[in-house]
Amino acid sequence: MTAQNPQFLYANDFQDTAHLTVSSNNSTAFKARLFDKRPKFQHVTTGQTGSNATYVYAPGDSPSISSLIILNCNWAAFTATYNSGTAFSTAISVSGATGGDFYFEFNAVTITDITITVTATSPAGAEKRVGQIIFSRNLYTFPENASAITINPSPQQVILTLSSGRKVIYNIDTSLYQYEASLTLVAESELDNITDLLDEADINAVFFITRPDTTAGSWDGVCDHVIIENGREIRNFSGPFFGAGYDVRFVMSPAGGTP
Amino acid sequence: MSISTEIVRSVCRPYRKLEMKRRLKGATATYEADWVDITDYVIDWPTIERGVSDDHVVGDFILPKLSVTLENRRRAFEDYQSPFSLWYGLPTRYLTMFKITHGLYAAADGYDNTEVQGGTFYGVLFDEPVYSDDNTIKISIGDVLQVFKLYAADLMTDTSSGLTSAIVQRFIDLALNGVSVFDKFFQIAESITSGAITVTSPATDGKTIFEKIAEYSTVEGYMPEVSASGGFEWKARSANGAVVWEFVGGALSPDPVYGESIMSIDQIEDGSNYIFNSVNIEYADDTYAKATRSWTPGDSSSYDLYGERLFDYVLHDLNQDNATSFAEQILSNNNAPHRRYKLTTRYIPHLNTFERVKVRYEGIPSNYDSVFGQARFGVNRFTEANGPIKINNRECKILSQRVDLNTFACEFYLQEV
Numbered sequence: 001m002t003a004q005n006p007q008f009l010y011a012n013d014f015q016d017t018a019h020l021t022v023s024s025n026n027s028t029a030f031k032a033r034l035f036d037k038r039p040k041f042q043h044v045t046t047g048q049t050g051s052n053a054t055y056v057y058a059p060g061d062s063p064s065i066s067s068l069i070i071l072n073c074n075w076a077a078f079t080a081t082y083n084s085g086t087a088f089s090t091a092i093s094v095s096g097a098t099g100g101d102f103y104f105e106f107n108a109v110t111i112t113d114i115t116i117t118v119t120a121t122s123p124a125g126a127e128k129r130v131g132q133i134i135f136s137r138n139l140y141t142f143p144e145n146a147s148a149i150t151i152n153p154s155p156q157q158v159i160l161t162l163s164s165g166r167k168v169i170y171n172i173d174t175s176l177y178q179y180e181a182s183l184t185l186v187a188e189s190e191l192d193n194i195t196d197l198l199d200e201a202d203i204n205a206v207f208f209i210t211r212p213d214t215t216a217g218s219w220d221g222v223c224d225h226v227i228i229e230n231g232r233e234i235r236n237f238s239g240p241f242f243g244a245g246y247d248v249r250f251v252m253s254p255a256g257g258t259p
Numbered sequence: 260m261s262i263s264t265e266i267v268r269s270v271c272r273p274y275r276k277l278e279m280k281r282r283l284k285g286a287t288a289t290y291e292a293d294w295v296d297i298t299d300y301v302i303d304w305p306t307i308e309r310g311v312s313d314d315h316v317v318g319d320f321i322l323p324k325l326s327v328t329l330e331n332r333r334r335a336f337e338d339y340q341s342p343f344s345l346w347y348g349l350p351t352r353y354l355t356m357f358k359i360t361h362g363l364y365a366a367a368d369g370y371d372n373t374e375v376q377g378g379t380f381y382g383v384l385f386d387e388p389v390y391s392d393d394n395t396i397k398i399s400i401g402d403v404l405q406v407f408k409l410y411a412a413d414l415m416t417d418t419s420s421g422l423t424s425a426i427v428q429r430f431i432d433l434a435l436n437g438v439s440v441f442d443k444f445f446q447i448a449e450s451i452t453s454g455a456i457t458v459t460s461p462a463t464d465g466k467t468i469f470e471k472i473a474e475y476s477t478v479e480g481y482m483p484e485v486s487a488s489g490g491f492e493w494k495a496r497s498a499n500g501a502v503v504w505e506f507v508g509g510a511l512s513p514d515p516v517y518g519e520s521i522m523s524i525d526q527i528e529d530g531s532n533y534i535f536n537s538v539n540i541e542y543a544d545d546t547y548a549k550a551t552r553s554w555t556p557g558d559s560s561s562y563d564l565y566g567e568r569l570f571d572y573v574l575h576d577l578n579q580d581n582a583t584s585f586a587e588q589i590l591s592n593n594n595a596p597h598r599r600y601k602l603t604t605r606y607i608p609h610l611n612t613f614e615r616v617k618v619r620y621e622g623i624p625s626n627y628d629s630v631f632g633q634a635r636f637g638v639n640r641f642t643e644a645n646g647p648i649k650i651n652n653r654e655c656k657i658l659s660q661r662v663d664l665n666t667f668a669c670e671f672y673l674q675e676v
Binding site: 016017027028029032036037041044158160161162163164166167168169170171172255 | 269270271272273275281293295332333335342345346347348349508509510519520521522523524605606620623665666667668
């Protein structure tokens, strides 16, 4: 099930704080931090250092879910089940982790509820913290010949001139960046799938995962909400001697903000 | 590592953080426990200004109000009614607390992302945010001291006489129905320098608490400020402590400790515009305490050199003796000129108002082209030029400072001590 090709997911199915019940700090304002697109805004339990924390997602309708993403947490051990205790295929049960980000894929299921139970934190005995919980399903996986995903930072630099004429350089933290996706020799039939992706991205920000590794606790990819900025520049046919197809390039920027 | 060490490097990596605390619902309307980092939303950073204004006279001080432009593509900064808002489910955005911290990453052994803090500003959302259809929102963050403008001084029930510092303490401790009004706005306990002048029957003239604190600040020669730790401070305007920084620039060699920091000398004033040598304090209707000196034309006194410069002030909280003390203090502090300098410098974020500094600067003579045509041939004036400005290790106190968090250039307004 582990996929390594860059992948897009639909927007978070979790869009309404009323659909999530947390065993602690269940107020609307705190739960909103769990679907804000900035994982640094953490939901923090209160008084649950020694007891399990549960996060029950019950959207009210019956969506199909095949991905669970947990970002910026301090969880060391947790499980996730659906529809009152049914295990996913593949089952989600993590222990001995050190927090951070987690990505899980499983066979798509129609859910009425998903329950995440956190039993331990890293370091042990802390309040349970988590920045974002994303329930979603696959939208598009890049074909094998996707040639490159690059992240292009836009560094900011200020140069001041002192009275003697000497220069002083201030390198400001990079806060602006874009992803540039480049695919080569894409089959014409694949272009339809890419068009579907762009159509979806016109309506909703989508999740983009550069290297979706489902190995718990060792994820070194990037997961970001993105908007696709120039997605129409996709059709440049090239036919070198080793193959023929379309070159596809588009630029993505972080979507940011709330759902 | 210290901030001074990082400041003088030729390549620096500054950091800026904007954090907020929202008000929670409840009878005491306190704030959430943790600061929430919203740095990623900032599009345009403010200039932070502290101290006294450029044209200040006695008692004046700056109450900073910063303008910050934030990304609002998803309406995260809408008011609390919107489910997209960061305030959703909470009370109004009004009086949300903000903290801006800035400084430099330590550069020892390569950049290691250790923050060396330079400056901190605490503020509250005071004015209406300005929405724009260009995906941004502009918010105005007022200094925390603005909250004293929201409440009338006559909320204070104890109107007995006391030292100015005791009255200021009463304002800070103000409680209604047993709940503190101001505690929630400050991160640590207040630091109030003891005053010397007793005021009578305070808070009976319909003014705000802010106006009263400002009046007492004038009376004592003090100034209110919020410290880098977020506490209320009421402190003397006199230059305090040892020299903490030396500004060096121009043709001089960089200082081995403080480097070269001056970008330009923007203004030098002799200080004669700020002389007051005749003081009238109205402490009751048409009743004055005066401070002045006798003089004779030609005696080189302040009156002979600069004429009679009058300072009038009305404060009915004083008796005659205390009004006279106040008048004498104004006279002795302001009857002689003190030179002032306005400098633009590289990023020096850690200095405080009224701290003691030194300035060394020697101007670089302009090239001939820039002054040619103003001079007469045959007069050997160019070859002997030694620069238009020389400031020879002058000891000053910081009257005000501006830190531009977009360009990292700073402005300092200094007065010789």
